[in-house]
Amino acid sequence: xxxxxxxxxxxxxxxxxxxxxxxxxxxxxxxxxxxxxxxxxxxxxxxxxxxxxxxxxxxxxxxxxxxxxxxxxxxxxxxxxxxxxxxxxxxxxxxxxxxxxxxxxxxxxxxxxxxxxxxxxxxxxxxxxxxxxxxxxxxxxxxxxxxxxxxxxxxxxxxxxxxxxxxxxxxxxxxxxxxxxxxxxxxxxxxxxxxxxxxxxxxxxxxxxxxxxxxxxxxxxxxxxxxxxxxxxxxxxxxxxxxxxxxxxxxxxxxxxxxxxxxxxxxxxxxxxxxxxxxxxxxxxxx
Amino acid sequence: xxxxxxxxxxxxxxxxxxxxxxxxxxxxxxxxxxxxxxxxxxxxxxxxxxxxxxxxxxxxxxxxxxxxxxxxxxxxxxxxxxxxxxxxxxxxxxxxxxxxxxxxxxxxxxxxxxxxxxxxxxxxxxxxxxxxxxxxxxxxxxxxxxxxxxxxxxxxxxxxxxxxxxxxxxxxxxxxxxxxxxxxxxxxxxxxxxxxxxxxxxxxxxxxxxxxxxxxxxxxxxxxxxxxxxxxxxxxxxxxxxxxxxxxxxxxxxxxxxxxxxxxxxxxxxxxxxxxxxxxxxxxxxxxxxxxxxxxxxxxxxxxxxxxxxxxxxxxxxxxxxxxxxxxxxxxxxxxxxxxxxxxxxxxxxxxxxxxxxxxxxxxxxxxx
Amino acid sequence: xxxxxxxxxxxxxxxxxxxxxxxxxxxxxxxxxxxxxxxxxxxxxxxxxxxxxxxxxxxxxxxxxxxxxxxxxxxxxxxxxxxxxxxxxxxxxxxxxxxxxxxxxxxxxxxxxxxxxxxxxxxxxxxxxxxxxxxxxxxxxxxxxxxxxxxxxxxxxxxxxxxxxxxxxxxxxxxxxxxxxxxxxxxxxxxxxxxxxxxxxxxxxxxxxxxxxxxxxxxxxxxxxxxxxxxxxxxxxxxxxxxxxxxxxxxxxxxxxxxxxxxxxxxxxxxxxxxxxxxxxxxxxxxxxxxxxxxxx
Numbered sequence: 001x002x003x004x005x006x007x008x009x010x011x012x013x014x015x016x017x018x019x020x021x022x023x024x025x026x027x028x029x030x031x032x033x034x035x036x037x038x039x040x041x042x043x044x045x046x047x048x049x050x051x052x053x054x055x056x057x058x059x060x061x062x063x064x065x066x067x068x069x070x071x072x073x074x075x076x077x078x079x080x081x082x083x084x085x086x087x088x089x090x091x092x093x094x095x096x097x098x099x100x101x102x103x104x105x106x107x108x109x110x111x112x113x114x115x116x117x118x119x120x121x122x123x124x125x126x127x128x129x130x131x132x133x134x135x136x137x138x139x140x141x142x143x144x145x146x147x148x149x150x151x152x153x154x155x156x157x158x159x160x161x162x163x164x165x166x167x168x169x170x171x172x173x174x175x176x177x178x179x180x181x182x183x184x185x186x187x188x189x190x191x192x193x194x195x196x197x198x199x200x201x202x203x204x205x206x207x208x209x210x211x212x213x214x215x216x217x218x219x220x221x222x223x224x225x226x227x228x229x230x231x232x233x234x235x236x237x238x239x240x241x242x243x244x245x246x247x248x249x250x251x252x253x254x255x256x257x258x259x260x261x262x263x264x265x266x267x268x269x270x271x272x273x274x275x276x277x278x279x280x281x282x283x284x285x286x287x
Numbered sequence: 288x289x290x291x292x293x294x295x296x297x298x299x300x301x302x303x304x305x306x307x308x309x310x311x312x313x314x315x316x317x318x319x320x321x322x323x324x325x326x327x328x329x330x331x332x333x334x335x336x337x338x339x340x341x342x343x344x345x346x347x348x349x350x351x352x353x354x355x356x357x358x359x360x361x362x363x364x365x366x367x368x369x370x371x372x373x374x375x376x377x378x379x380x381x382x383x384x385x386x387x388x389x390x391x392x393x394x395x396x397x398x399x400x401x402x403x404x405x406x407x408x409x410x411x412x413x414x415x416x417x418x419x420x421x422x423x424x425x426x427x428x429x430x431x432x433x434x435x436x437x438x439x440x441x442x443x444x445x446x447x448x449x450x451x452x453x454x455x456x457x458x459x460x461x462x463x464x465x466x467x468x469x470x471x472x473x474x475x476x477x478x479x480x481x482x483x484x485x486x487x488x489x490x491x492x493x494x495x496x497x498x499x500x501x502x503x504x505x506x507x508x509x510x511x512x513x514x515x516x517x518x519x520x521x522x523x524x525x526x527x528x529x530x531x532x533x534x535x536x537x538x539x540x541x542x543x544x545x546x547x548x549x550x551x552x553x554x555x556x557x558x559x560x561x562x563x564x565x566x567x568x569x570x571x572x573x574x575x576x577x578x579x580x581x582x583x584x585x586x587x588x589x590x591x592x593x594x595x596x597x598x599x600x601x602x603x604x605x606x607x608x609x610x611x612x613x614x615x616x617x618x619x620x621x622x623x624x625x626x627x628x629x630x631x632x633x634x635x636x637x638x639x640x641x642x643x644x645x646x647x648x649x650x651x652x653x654x655x656x
Numbered sequence: 657x658x659x660x661x662x663x664x665x666x667x668x669x670x671x672x673x674x675x676x677x678x679x680x681x682x683x684x685x686x687x688x689x690x691x692x693x694x695x696x697x698x699x700x701x702x703x704x705x706x707x708x709x710x711x712x713x714x715x716x717x718x719x720x721x722x723x724x725x726x727x728x729x730x731x732x733x734x735x736x737x738x739x740x741x742x743x744x745x746x747x748x749x750x751x752x753x754x755x756x757x758x759x760x761x762x763x764x765x766x767x768x769x770x771x772x773x774x775x776x777x778x779x780x781x782x783x784x785x786x787x788x789x790x791x792x793x794x795x796x797x798x799x800x801x802x803x804x805x806x807x808x809x810x811x812x813x814x815x816x817x818x819x820x821x822x823x824x825x826x827x828x829x830x831x832x833x834x835x836x837x838x839x840x841x842x843x844x845x846x847x848x849x850x851x852x853x854x855x856x857x858x859x860x861x862x863x864x865x866x867x868x869x870x871x872x873x874x875x876x877x878x879x880x881x882x883x884x885x886x887x888x889x890x891x892x893x894x895x896x897x898x899x900x901x902x903x904x905x906x907x908x909x910x911x912x913x914x915x916x917x918x919x920x921x922x923x924x925x926x927x928x929x930x931x932x933x934x935x936x937x938x939x940x941x942x943x944x945x946x947x948x949x950x951x952x953x
Contacts, residue, residue: 010365017855021747028744029761031823035776036764038790042779056790102671111664124675127683130884130906131932134689134924135682137913158674188663217769219887220906223895224914235771235887242775243895251779258772269767273760280766280828281835346846366849379847383865383951392861393851444851 039262043067043255050252067256076229077257080237087152087222087233088215094157095211096204102163104192107170108178118167124160129220137224147228156221162207165282169203170196206279209272216265234261288357288451288484290320290343295352297338297508312338314508316352320452320486325478327495327516328488330505331531336488337376339505340454343486344371356451367396372445372483376457378437380429386440387425390415393448415447416440418477435466442474446481453478455487459494471498492532496520504528521636526645529570537639538612540604542569547650549640551606556583556633559640561651568608568641575637576600576614582630586612593618600629689925702922709926718898719927722908725889728814729821729904730882737822738874741829746859748830749837759834766827774891777820781805781892806893813893813902820888825881829874836870837863868950876942883935886910905931 042050044063071077105111106118136155145151173196181191197204219235226232232240241257269276295316298309313335320326328336341347343354345366353362361369372393380389390412394403403411416422419439429437438458445453458474459467475498478485489495495502496516504511504519504527512524523529529537542551543566549557551569576584578600586602589611593599600614614631640648689695690709692702713719748758765773780790783804792802805812840863848858864871886906889897897903898911905927911917912924 006365006368007363010368021750024743024747025751025758028740028826029758032761032764032826035773035780035823038780039773039776042776051786054787055793056787098670098674101667105664105667109661109664109667111661114664117668121671121675124679127679128880128884128932128935130909131686131928132679132682134909134913134921134928135685136678138921139677139682154674155678158671158678160675160679163671213767217771219771219890220910224910235769238769238771238775239890239895242778254775255779258775261772262768265767265769266764269764270760273763276767277759277763277831281831344850346849366846367852367854370852371850373847373850375843375847377843379841379843381844381847381862392848392853396852396854396857448852 036262039255039258042252043259045252047250047252051249067252068260070250070253071256071260074253075237075241075257076232077237077241077260079230080232080234081260083231084216084233086149087156088212090149091153091156091215092208092211094153095159095162096208098157099159099162099166099207100192100197100204103166103170104188104196106163106167107173108192108196109188121160122164125164133221133224136221140225145225147226147231149231151225152222152231152233156215156218159207159211162211165207166200166203169200173199202275205272206275206282209268209276210279212268213265213276237261289322290452290484290486291355292316292318292320292339292343293353293355295339295342295354296350297335297342297347298350311508313342313349316508316510318503318510318513320484321501322484323482324500325475325485325487325498327499327502328486328505329492329495329502329531330490332490333507334505335508336490336505337456338508340373340456340486340488343452344373344454345369370448370451372448372450372453374438374441374445374453374455374458377461378429378441380437380440380444382429385426385428386416386421386432387412389429389440390443390447393444397448412443412447415443418446418480419443419473434462435470438462438470439473442477446477446483449481450483453483453485455485457488457490459489459491467494474498493534496532504531506531523639524647526568526570526641526647529639529641529647533572535573535599535613535615537570537572538614539608540569540571540606540612541608542567542606542640544640544648549638551584552604554583554585557635557638559650562640562648565642567648568643568645570639570641571612571633572637572639573599573613573615575634576616576631577634578614578616578629579632580630582632584631584633585628586631587627588629602629686925686928689922690929692922695920695922709922710930713923713926713930716908716923718903718911719905719908721898721901722903722905725814725817725902726883726885726904729818729885730879732814732818733821733825733882734875734878736818737825737829738871738878740822741826741833741874742871744826745830745833745837746863748834759830762830763827765824766831770824770887771891773824774820774888777816777823778806778892781816783808807900810901813900816892817885817889817902820892821882821885824888825878829878832870832874833867836867840866865951869952872942872946872950876939879938879942880935883931883938905934 041058041060044065044067045053045060046062046064046066049060049062102121106114106121140146140151140155143151145154177195178191181195186194217235218233219239222233222236223239226236229237229240238257238261241254295313296311297313298311301308301310316335316339328339330336338347342349345361345364349362353360355361356369381392384392387409391408394408394411397403413422413425416425419442421436421439421443424432424436424440429440432440438461442455442458455474459470462470471494474485474487487495487499499516501514502516502519503513506527512519512528519528520532523532530539540551542549542556543564544550544559544562545564547558547560547562548555549559549567549569584604586604589601589603591598591600596618598616598618600616601611602614603611640650642648691705691707693706693708694703696702744762748755748762751758782789783792783802783806788796788802789805791805796802803809803812805816807813844862844866845858848862853861884906885904889902889904889907893900893902896916897907898917903911909924909927909931912920912927
């Protein structure tokens, strides 16, 4: 066995591996970031200069913000934004209310058939949304709730998975705490509000953030249920812009709208990076 | 194969990044492990003994210094080419493989002409399993084994490729007391049987003393003393080694030497020829006390504890560094009266003197005992 | 202690209401719809009960096209994205510097609006009379001719759809695999090195079996997700997917329900039930295959 040869080979291989490793990581980073760069870049090119580029330029020397102006003035982007905000806030709040109460009942209260009901709940997780959308569409149409916030929000509230996640977290709180509170004469509701929610705050924050992301990006249901621009959410709005807005060819203005729509979530992500990634690793999917 | 460590040093960046700087885990370690011996690397936790082991097998690279297997310099050789066997503290058995697959794994990694045929591999794996007496468990998964059985599998896996050096990292620390006693004899037996040069790391001095050919005592990355267990025990080079070895531990007293005589309190205890006048730390092994009516060393007796063959006297003395100290006396079986004050004669060989820095003070007639 | 606390039902009531009306009832109803023939939306009447809806859907050329598109998308993107994610996660887990940075960057597509970023992909690939677009610029640089990706040949459209789908699903897979790799103790890696295993062998014999449960989870969710593809196709090819020839099964369901060719909840239900059956079958096959190859510890 030639030791020197082995050592030399090992060094060379390590060097090669490091280069390859960096190459893979950097290329994927470029692939991920490039669309974001392109959208920013295009959004600051003027309409005239964008359309005169037969060969697209990779940078611009005369950035302009006029596209952002037209994004808000030529199409009701502000309206879409406001709608999405209202939709997201109300849906998330309702979801939290329903989820916290249900998780509390399952984890803390004892009543007949509890475990059976919980198992039934869990089995609901397997139902794909595509199956239930059809009837929901009919139901909401029959109730004359098309083009209304009620119609948008109600079917989007429940998430069995979040109930499950929070229930598991609630269950970890030792029983002694509950009995101690009972001895002190605390009501169930006060115990939930003063003890359980503060202790499980990280999980609650996680499901809130996940729900906000879900709401902000929801497309299928809003598209089915709204055809009045006054009730469009951003996803539907951007689709509308793509089909009909800006005279179809004003790409820079379109990109300005895309930037505006993407920013809130990216900002949220950068703020709560660790929490979001941990939350998604625990049970987020993107369907 | 003998293993030589030359001025081995390992520095880690400080764990607290803001504090910066480096922590020296192993400092200038020089030692030669003779071929076919069992060496115990002994020290309190965090003294750098595991780091030393990891450097020998190549999982960590030394900051400076060289490592030789035989006369080959292997310092820069990757672990996988060193041909060492290592038993991890928590065994690190591959949980998705059966016992047999675990033991076969090192053989399957051999390349070229070293690689035996399928049948030969199996034969050697079964042989290794038989050596550690687990040949009836070959089809189990590690999770289905007890701690002691997992330990044996780990040893078999390390031995199967007949490594030049076998390394054991705290091999007994995860076993219960009874199993520990049994397994350490087992390790000794296997090492004798195979004749593989073995280094094992432990913080348990009893473990190291009982089975090692030689022990290396480390503290804060620095080797304190090396030698045969009994030699190191009888003749420690400093206060740390003296206190670290022995159960119950050595008893420490404040004393002084005047005119080549050792005094504790006001009592002249022993002649200590060749030692200059100074304040000293006196270490007396528990077995160094002999009760005698006219003995020079008087103490208050708090209680006695009878432990079968021996009787342990728990006493106090104003000069003692602790509240109480312990003397172990061979019992003659007869119930003794327990006076409040006992007097001891001291066995000269069991009395060790240290200066204020903790270095051993050696008189002219010491070592002859 | 508290044996039967009826207040429990009270706390569950909101969840019961929402789940009952918008999940349980629709689930049963969709099967009813799928067997009602000639259901009329306005009058809410139907002429009979039978499997006509299924036969109609299975003969509809748009559905067959959607079926083909969806299967192609699944077969291409699931292995591709899982393999790529594994490669990237392996690279990620063997660096220390910049790891947080790369992880953050790689996760970005997860928090973006599929429709919005789809528009960016559209303009990157789009060929117009004024410009060939960025992707064609790149192709030309390597000596290839321009391709009309979004309204040209089928393979080109499929390619764009697959690329965008992979781009969108990668963050989740990288995240899951990176945390799976991080949970494999370094000790096994060390033990394997001491046992003389090369890097390749450590990967195949130690790392891969130990992360196989996560990998398997990704394959299952990947299959399910890809079978439900819709938004990404809409983002690239517009709302009228049938016209572009790029419809998916889910797209077909929604088109049947609402839109230019909408108003047929029975057909939509039948198509949804067929999709559900396909996904269920594939998942079962996955589960069976995994029994042999996934090591649960």
